[in-house]
Each structure stands twice: as structure tokens, then as C-alpha cells.
């Protein structure tokens with residue numbers, strides 16, 4: 001079972017589209033994997049629809065007959081088009097896999113639809129790999145793959161970081177995270193993610209570079225810009 | 230004429246069905262007269278710009294006219310469907326206004342107007358060359374634990390999460406069983422060719 005979910009606020013802004021592209025991808029991917037959040041998203045959509053369309057009376061200035069809005073003319077223009085019976089694009093069904101180090105990972109819908117945005121994989125250090133997902137916006141979205149028994153040097157973030165598990169398990173000081181789990185950390189939290197006897201594919205969104213805090217890894221700090229540029 | 234208004238979900242769904250099946254102008258006009266002014270209210274407040282607001286109304290209602298057949302009543306109400314269309318159009322307007330045409334688009338995020346596959350989880354649909362009939366025979370060969378998972382997903386159309394919930398096992402286990410079973414099935418089918 002998924003134990004860690006995005007906040008209600010994140011879900012709401014996912015529904016309205018008011019998050020950075022990277023965060024929209026993160027929350028959307030979690031929703032793909034989480035039936036509980038899917039349900040919440042449906043409720044929020046219904047709520048917003050009721051808010052938008054529920055008023056009995058439309059304010060005078062927005063009425064169809066308003067001089068600036070010739071509703072009849074627009075209606076006629078739309079219906080003058082022959083209904084477009086072209087097949088809508090089918091949701092792609094093949095090629096939803098990511099192949100990495102000989103392993104295959106199924107990509108949830110949101111990522112599968114954006115597979116063309118996934119860049120090349122680079123080895124970061126040891127048994128850790130990353131590939132950025134170019135969705136635009138100021139945040140950085142990246143896959144991180146950790147082989148088993150891999151540890152990320154202790155670090156904090158100047159900004160915030162959201163991480164979720166696509167497949168596998170990782171641990172930090174406070175918990176164990178599995179498929180679909182979604183964690184959101186701000187700059188006050190230090191953490192040291194590691195894998196144990198399973199590998200882990202995660203997706204992360206960052207709004208500022210990582211800042212490594214422990215002894216040796218401070219020397220690696222230039223590496224943080226390399227890590228999440 | 231019934232006295233129902235398009236704010237009655239059943240009535241709105243029936244109107245959409247008429248647009249989808251017969252391109253009914255009466256049904257569409259009724260939907261338009263209800264939804265367009267409300268969309269205009271929303272869009273004007275969103276954009277503060279009359280022209281952009283009108284563009285949003287026109288694009289949204291054009292989609293309702295053209296794509297009514299993609300509305301699926303079992304997935305939500307008509308007003309929710311129209312809301313999601315308008316939400317997507319707003320998202321793309323804002324993106325283009327910022328000259329970020331190559332950024333993540335609304336369709337890539339929320340495929341509201343894509344054909345949905347009703348029975349299968351989109352991500353886990355079988356290859357086209359794996360036919361259902363063939364499958365039934367081959368499934369006999371699978372270990373019971375894998376067969377149960379495959380049947381729930383591909384015969385009953387459950388998502389992997391639902392299977393995990395139904396069987397009380399972790400999602401990871403469902404995934405690995407699915408993966409192993411599909412591998413096995415592919416091998417069996419290929420060895421038959």
C-alpha cells in the first residue's frame with residue numbers, strides 16, 4: 001500500500017494546473033499509481049466544475065446578450081463546422097517501458113506520455129544514475145536510479161525537493177519508501193537516502209541545487225550542480 | 230420539451246449523447262446557452278482580457294461539439310468533463326503566452342480528449358499480438374499466483390493497484406508477478422510460431 005501522498009494542496013493545484021511543470025509531473029505520476037488520490041482528484045474536479053457552472057444566474061455583464069459577446073454568432077460559427085470525426089489520438093500502449101542496466105520498468109501514464117522528454121542516462125557516482133526529464137519551467141525534474149546498497153551523501157536543499165518511488169525501495173533516517181510513495185522535503189530536513197537489498201528507480205523535482213553537508217561529501221559539492229543542473 | 234436544465238447531470242449527459250450520435254443542433258444549443266456564459270465569467274476573471282476569454286469559450290465549446298463522443302458518463306459528470314476541457318485550454322494558453330511552446334502541454338498531462346481504453350490499465354495493456362483466446366490456453370501453464378494476477382488484470386480489467394488491494398499483497402509483488410507471467414507468456418507464444 002502507498003503510505004505517503006502529496007498534500008491536498010498539491011493535489012488541488014495539480015487539478016487546476018497551477019504548479020511548475022516538474023511538480024505537475026510528480027503529482028500526476030503519483031495519481032497514476034494511487035487509487036486513493038485518483039478518487040480525490042475526481043472529487044476536486046467535480047467541486048471546481050460545480051463552482052464554475054453551478055450558479056443559477058449569470059452576472060449581467062457576462063450574459064450571452066451582452067454587446068461584447070455575441071453568443072448566437074459564436075454558436076452558429078461552431079455548428080457550421082462539420083463535426084470532426086477524426087479518431088482522437090489513442091493513448092499509446094506500447095513502448096511504456098524504460099530499460100536501464102538490462103532491467104525493464106513500466107512507466108505510469110503521465111511519464112509514458114512524456115517519454116520523448118527523457119534525456120540520456122549519466123552515471124553520477126558509484127552505482128547511481130540519472131536522466132533529466134525536460135518539461136520546461138524553472139524546477140528540475142530528474143530520474144534517479146540507485147542500484148542496491150547505494151547511498152546518497154547526506155545533503156540538504158536550499159529549496160524544496162519532492163521525490164517519489166517509481167519502482168523499488170529506498171530508506172532514509174525516518175522511513176521506508178516503496179512504489180508510489182511521495183515525499184516532500186524543505187530546506188530544514190537533512191536526509192540520507194539509501195537502498196539496501198533492492199534497487200530503486202525514483203523521480204525527483206527540485207527547485208534549488210542540493211547542498212551536501214557531511215565531511216567528505218562537502219568536497220563533492222561541485223557535484224551537486226552536476227547532479228541537478 | 231422537458232423542464233430539466235443542463236445543470237441537471239443526467240440531462241446534460243443526455244444532451245451530450247445527442248450531440249455525439251446525431252450532431253443534434255438543438256441539444257448543442259441548449260448546452261451552449263448554459264455553459265458558454267458561465268465559461269465566459271470564469272475566463273474573464275482568469276485572464277482579465279476579454280479577447281482571450283472569448284477564445285477560451287470558443288475553443289472549449291468547439292471541443293464539446295466535435296468530441297462529444299469522447300465523453301464517458303461513467304467517468305464523471307458532463308460539467309466535470311467540460312471543466313477539464315476548459316482547464317486544459319487555459320493551461321495551454323498560459324504556456325503559449327509565456328512563449329514556452331515546448332514545455333509540458335495539457336494533453337501530455339491530462340489526456341482528456343484521448344480515446345480511453347475502458348477495460349485495461351493503459352500502462353499495462355498487452356501487446357496487440359497477444360490475443361485473448363490464445364491467452365486463456367497459455368494461462369493454464371502459469372503458476373497459480375501469477376495466473377490469478379493476470380486474470381484479474383487482463384480479463385476483469387482491474388488496475389495493478391486494485392489487484393494488490395483485492396489480494397492483500399504489495400503492489401511490487403503484483404508487478405513482479407505480472408512481469409514474470411508476461412515474460413513466460415511471450416516465450417510460450419514465440420515458441421509456438
Ligand SMILES: [Zn+2]
Pocket residue numbers: 002004005006030034035036037038
Ligand atoms: Zn496518493
